[in-house]
Amino acid sequence: MNAVELTSVTKRFGSVVANDNVTFAAQVGEVHALLGENGAGKSTLMSVLAGLYRPDAGTIAVNGAVQHFRSPRDAIAQGIGMVYQHFMLVDSLTVAENAMLGQAGHGVRLHTAPVERELAELGQRYGLAVDPRARIWQLSVGEQQRVEILRLLYRGAKVLVFDEPTAVLTPQEAAGLIGTLRDMAADGLCIIFISHKLDEVLAVADRITVLRHGRTVTTVERRATNRHELARLMVGRELMGVVADQPQAVAGDAGVVNLEVRGLSAEGDKGVRALQGVELQVRSGEILGIAGVAGNGQRELAEVITGLRRATSGEVRIGGQDTTRCSPREIVAAGVAHIPEDRNGTGLIPSLDLQDNLILKHYRQQPLARGLFLNGAAIGNFADRLLSKYNVAAPSRAAKARLLSGGNQQKLLLARELSGQPRLIVAVHPTRGVDVGATEAIHHLLLAQRSRGAAVLLISEDLDELLALSDRIAVLYEGKVMDTVPARGADVGYLGLLMAGGAQSGAADHGRPMDTGGIINQDVAH
Ligand SMILES: Nc1ncnc2c1ncn2[C@@H]1O[C@H](COP(=O)(O)OP(=O)(O)OP(=O)(O)O)[C@@H](O)[C@H]1O
Ligand SMILES: [Mg+2]
Missing domain, CATH: 3.40.50.300 (P-loop containing nucleotide triphosphate hydrolases)
Structure with missing residues (x-):
């Protein structure tokens, strides 16, 4: 019935x-x-x-x-x-x-x-x-x-x-x-x-x-x-699925360390220690996936790197520059794109139109700015170009961001963040709430950024997504990196065990294929 x-x-x-x-x-x-x-x-x-x-x-x-x-x-x-x-x-x-x-x-x-x-x-x-x-x-x-x-x-x-x-x-x-x-x-x-x-x-x-x-x-x-x-x-068409391809040869500064995190600790909102001695490196042309159950320090890690949260100790270096105490704006200037977890909070301004959302990071630059003034025509062109390049389905650039569907809001955010040719992309749950077609598009965008030579820190709860996109995967548990393994051929059971806090220390002793890319799988003494 x-x-x-x-x-x-x-x-x-x-x-x-x-x-x-x-x-x-x-x-x-x-x-x-x-x-x-x-x-x-x-x-x-x-x-x-x-x-x-x-x-x-x-x-x-x-x-x-x-x-x-x-x-x-x-x-x-x-x-x-x-x-x-x-x-x-x-x-x-x-x-x-x-x-x-x-x-x-x-x-x-x-x-x-x-x-x-x-x-x-x-x-x-x-x-x-x-x-x-x-x-x-x-x-x-x-x-x-x-x-x-x-x-x-x-x-x-x-x-x-x-x-x-x-x-x-x-x-x-x-x-x-x-x-x-x-x-x-x-x-x-x-x-x-x-x-x-x-x-x-x-x-x-x-x-x-x-x-x-x-x-x-x-x-x-x-x-x-x-x-x-x-x-x-x-x-309405076949989806190709993402090819988990080999790390690609990159032009330019291949293999340069774009993000280096050393001994990083930080507090969460409730004053508890959210990050404890985290060590990470992400190179140009590489995607480092961060796996873990929500609430194990992922958000805080992204926030500290992007300048939204203070580190209590340790160091963040972006493109060789110490950015540990830099403001979010200085970090943007250092070439960092941020796709945050809450696209309607730190990401987009829902009450502004699409055009204004797209220029939020760029409005001080030529040709959008002319002296102290904004150049309306240049801004309009810039916005239209991004909306079409990133396939954002919207009535016009004058529509308010809040009226877009979830996936289109996410594409709008990516359009803004990726348009500046970032050196480092911090992507937090970039496909959450996003449909399969748009997920595929976002995966391709991230892979294209990797090929271009960006370093990508990809935080996701979706192991399949991490396995498909990452070169290496680090597991966060209670604010610590439990281990870092190559994504290709990674043992899902082992990753799950790490996500549950198993194999606390000495993961290296289990004869697992270990990362050899210069990462120290630390067991930092507290
Ligand atoms: N209050 C509103 N005012 C104007 N347009 C709206 C409003 N609510 C939805 N829309 C538009 O109606 C269409 C359908 O939106 P809807 O939210 O129902 O999609 P959905 O299938 O739930 O998408 P998603 O998977 O992103 O949640 C979209 O084009 C959206 O922009
Ligand atoms: Mg919906």
């Missing part, structure tokens, strides 16, 4: 047709995945279903009856709830208080105990353990997501929509969530799951619907499809 059915739904934003006559149905007891490139219209379609947007045309039926939602509250009254990427929780309230928020009459009903009990039961049933009395600010991102889910279940949601829920989770948490989704479907709920990760989709879904350019391409059974076909359906 169809739990929900969208028929001929069209949704426009100005001149953009985000959903063009889309028909989509999900059944009771299934996990139905929604796939599509960045900007294909997935979030829009689900926001229509969840009552956030009103469609320009088309209908929504719940259990066979047509409904007209004017708000998310109307939708939840019909049992439809959505877990957004940005959680809608009140930080200062407890889990139970958040669950009660917005419910009719919650002001009079002051008893939280029954709610807490019910939340605890729901948590038990679906493997969503979280203390109902904890305040939101005390919880990790993964726990906050559980609260969002529990809140919907508490309100009687029978259809739960997840918009890229695993993008914010560690691999372990993602695996847990996938188990939860299967349990919920087995219990008769209808789960709609959006993700760019094909492996996840294949692991969790019963059926898969593919959207392309705002239209439905097809719906397929999980059993009758595979990665290859899904990628082709999404993109």
Whole structure:
């Protein structure tokens, strides 16, 4: 039985047709995945279903009856709830208080105990353990997501929509969530799951619907499809996949050390030691991958190198110059490009248009600046050239950055960062939330930068990505480099062990192929 059915739904934003006559149905007891490139219209379609947007045309039926939602509250009254990427929780309230928020009459009903009990039961049933009395600010991102889910279940949601829920989770948490989704479907709920990760989709879904350019391409059974076909359906062409090629001969200063990190220590936001005596070298024409579970110092490492965080000890040298105490602007001037983890925080300015975002780093230079003034025509040309070179899908250079889909925001950021011919690129999760086509494009851009002679420090949680792109891989655990190995022929089991903190010291004694590129696999004494 169809739990929900969208028929001929069209949704426009100005001149953009985000959903063009889309028909989509999900059944009771299934996990139905929604796939599509960045900007294909997935979030829009689900926001229509969840009552956030009103469609320009088309209908929504719940259990066979047509409904007209004017708000998310109307939708939840019909049992439809959505877990957004940005959680809608009140930080200062407890889990139970958040669950009660917005419910009719919650002001009079002051008893939280029954709610807490019910939340605890729901948590038990679906493997969503979280203390109902904890305040939101005390919880990790993964726990906050559980609260969002529990809140919907508490309100009687029978259809739960997840918009890229695993993008914010560690691999372990993602695996847990996938188990939860299967349990919920087995219990008769209808789960709609959006993700760019094909492996996840294949692991969790019963059926898969593919959207392309705002239209439905097809719906397929999980059993009758595979990665290859899904990628082709999404993109409308064959994907080549990234060739994990040999380190290439580079022109110019081949093999020169562009980044050298020595004995680097730094504190995290909470004053704990986030980096402890890190030693790294990245040469021109080389990609050094940094593997590790999130929260093991990756962010701090990128921040210290790019001047956003102070080192407590140790040294960073970029192109031979000591930049340990330099400002971010001086580090940019030393030839460093930064693709940060939060593209909407340190990366882009969402409220500015594309053109202004593109010139953020270059506006002081000729020909964009003419004396004290900016040269409008030159800036326009510069922006248009980058938008087309980097294939950013956008109505015009005057569009606001926040209106681009996730993948296009990422391409915009790369366009700006890579256009300055950087000597060192610090790329943090460069393909997170990015579709397979754009992921491929970004991989090629990074490889092209390597061939050009840039040194690339690639931080990623995706081992496959690291193995495909890197020349060498270093594993960070609790702020320390556990070992550095050549990517080619690397033993995934060994890397996983290091990521879990195993083989603490003396990794070299295990007879593993060790890096011989001048890296000291340190066991720094503290
Ligand atoms: N509030 C909005 N105002 C204007 N345009 C919008 C708005 N929301 C989405 N769009 C546009 O509608 C199209 C579909 O966007 P949507 O967010 O639904 O894509 P998506 O498939 O979820 O992409 P992603 O995988 O990047 O999340 C895009 O071109 C996007 O720029
Ligand atoms: Mg989306």
